[in-house]
Amino acid sequence: MTTATAPPSGPPPVIGAPHTYTSVTDKIAGIVLTQRTGRGWLFGFMLGLALLGLLALAVTMLLYLGIGIWGVNVPVAWGFAITNFVWWIGIGHAGTLISAILLLLRQEWRQSINRFAEAMTIFAVMCAGLFPILHLGRPQFFYWLTPYPNTMSLWPQFRSPLVWDVFAVSTYFTISLMFWYVGLIPDLATLRDRSQSRIGRVAYGVFALGWRGSARHWQRYEIAYLLLAGLATPLVVSVHTVVSFDFSVAQLPGWHSTIFPPYFVAGAIFSGFAMVIVLAIPLRAAYGLQDLITERHLQNMAKILLVTGLIVAYGYFMEGFMAWYSGNRFERYVQLNRIVGPYGPAYLGCLLCNVALPQLLWLQRVRRSAVALFVVAVFVNIGMWLERFVIVVESLHRDFLPSSWGMYYPTVWDWATLFGSFGIFLTFFFLFIRFIPMISIAEMRMLLEEERGEAAA
Amino acid sequence: MTDAALVRLERRALAVGTAALIVAAVGAAFSPAAFFRAWLVSWLFCLSIPLGALAIVMLHYLSGGSWGIVIRRVAESTAVTLPLLALFFVPVVLGMHVIYEWAEPGAVAADPVLQYKHAYLNVPFFLARAVLYFVAWIGVAAVLVRWSAERDVVPDLDPRRFRLFAGPGLVVYGLTVTFASIDWAMSIEPRWSSTVYPMMFGVGQVLAGFAFTIAAAVLLRDREPFGRLVNPANLVDLGNLMLTFVLLWAYLAFTQLLLIYAGNIREEVTWYLAREQPGWLGVAFALIGVHFFLPFALLLQRAVKRNPVALATVAGLILVMRLVDDYWLVLPGIRGAERFHWLYVVTPLAVGGLWLAAYARRLRGLALVPANDPLVEQAMAAHGH
């Protein structure tokens, strides 16, 4: 088997402690089937529900009173809603990236983190999808964005990036869900066969679809999984590319920049990996998974964080340089206004979190320390939110014509919707770690077999 | 390819290169403008191979994997051509006033935009930057080549130093290539700018690096024990990497087109308007078809990637298309370069022939399998997945 696995003198193995097929199965399935519900879990789940309640309140108010309860108004019509949309969808990129690209690159260290990273993707895309719909003003007509036969004989405007977004995000959600579910089927069968309760057997059994591990099935399954990965890889890239088109297709200074597609994609991976780190470090501590999510995983993720962070920094730099080089006074003004304008602190904060702090990851000591890595990752998430805020608001609030300049101030409902969206994410995520194995058991067995084969060779 | 065959290749390349150079020099006497344009493109193309190859070597120190062992030595060896390429910059300097509008004092005096950009686009600063780029590239390359040779002799050289060097090395590469592409190619149309252009240029270089080193490795596979490295499993990995860069190139080229097409801003669309003139439009479609769709369709197939000859053929095709793409990027922007000129064919032969002779000379007697790298054993043992 040609893997990029470590030679004897290389980095440590992916699985820490000595494990067998039986012991990995026991350990991971045990978290779901036999472990008692912990206090930490209950606390997290309750927090999720509370935030979900806040979101319900904010959305009810929005639907009842209208979009005016937010701070958006001309010229800044795209405030928090679009910022949050881009931020969440960016976070949703690491999951499928870890699963798909790292699978194709045969980076076997992915197998401990892909399941929950994929789950994270799905929940983050759900959060993301909420915002454009709420932002429509008349959310009940969201289906006008889809091509369907209608009495008005009209089609969506297919030349609009906002329609591309609908296709991109819904395709991404569907394919990510498929990818996740297909990967889950063998583990659901394991849970079905191990569950002690009738409810568990029936519930897991229904979703396991009668999987029995037939070699004939595995043959098609592996091909299907690989093909899904092959399709999902360019899909991940395309989704944030389309999101970047939402801005860059326009002619607005600060938006219309050809580097937006690759730099948005890098930024999405950057923030997505940061979120994976933010979730993985507490999870492995809480459930004692240090032998399955090892130091090597954290190190590798830290390196990806550093690389994507450098690409993002390059994007900022190119925007600045080309604004000067192009000689376009509006472009120059936008760059200047980002630093010294009224939203200056947001941009400087973004530079601090996304450019300055990640440079610490050049140091091995920082990459090896779970705490330091966690802190850097949290700041990256904040920084990436600020970046989207800067992009959305700066270009809108002062464009070509000073007479149409204005300011945007978020209201309490803007903040409530932002924090409330964490309710969706946390509630689903805690349900997921309680009822679904958060590490793929079948893939861990495969990994054991590979390491056994290498040890024998 | 045995040493004798390498000597033959070197002699032939030298003969073709010298002959073409003489013909091109004669042509230059009659139409200097066409010569300088053709020289710039040929030079940029040859330069892209060592630069891309060095980026790949550093990329591999960071990422690991058996594929990199296969092409490490052939890639490192391209570094030996960098001084020659620095020398080949001289005709570009001589032809500056023909190629670059901003280097013409008359044009600058007439245009406020060029005056604004004079702070960056002026002859002394341009030359100083070029010196800086070459110093950086030759310096990075020298370290890589020396350390790699040192490891052959010293068995337990700390492998960490390669990684520690490769990270900053790639940052240096990224920044220098960014500004080199702006200086040498983008500034041909000094009123136009695109933030993704340098990245597209760099991706093209790495793609050329992959295509060239893969083809070279396949041609040299009858050498033992090197031949054992050029096995199907490693070729599949290399083919996939080349495919990735084909896709990346297509992605960046397409998104730039789409954004400029959609924005439809006067200063921006001129770049594409110049490139959809009769003749150039055909080149554009050839790029879509032969630089993207054809390699994409071929490299998706495992059978093609496993077969050394087939893979090398695709690599050769990509290499040719890289040259075409360099022509397409550079020429339509120069006024008066729209018409085809026979020097456009002869000059690449001159530059390429001399370049190849220098490269082939370096390969003679070179140990193509690095010693004392733990990856070598793994790469030799690699079999289909």
Place this chain on the structure above:
Amino acid sequence: MTGPRMWGLVAEFESPDALLAAAHRVREAGYRRIDACVPFPVEGLTEALGFRPTWLPLLVLTGALLGAAGGFFMQWYAMGVWYPLNVGGRPLNSWPMFIPITFELAVLVGGLTAALGMLALNRLPMPYHPLFNVPRFARATQDRFFLAIDARDARFERGATAELLHGLGAAEVSEVAR
């Protein structure tokens, strides 16, 4: 011969290597209606059991191409023919702007073909299978490796086949009720 109430025999092995060896031997002995049930895909197993490659990649390619063609046609038809709309003076067939949706639909249809096609070719969901009647078979999704021989196989003989399986180092051989 076998009774009508019998589906076949299933043998349990403790390691993937034992299963692989057994699969080779059973096939050499002339059995064709054989299958293995394993907790993870064992390398070389499909070859050992003599399975043909699956059609799935071709189906997915077809799906993706249909998605792309359908997606482009939809946009070209809607924007250029059904309700021609001039946006900023661009041609009605402004193909660069149709590429994003064309691509997304190619991936969507291709991906759905991969996932649903895999399930359909595998005849899943399948709520009941005779093998589930064997109590120890629950470990096929956990840590044991099973080799099953269908009673309809031309070579199948209750006693002889069971003996063969025992001889291959099976930890246990069970009869599977229909």
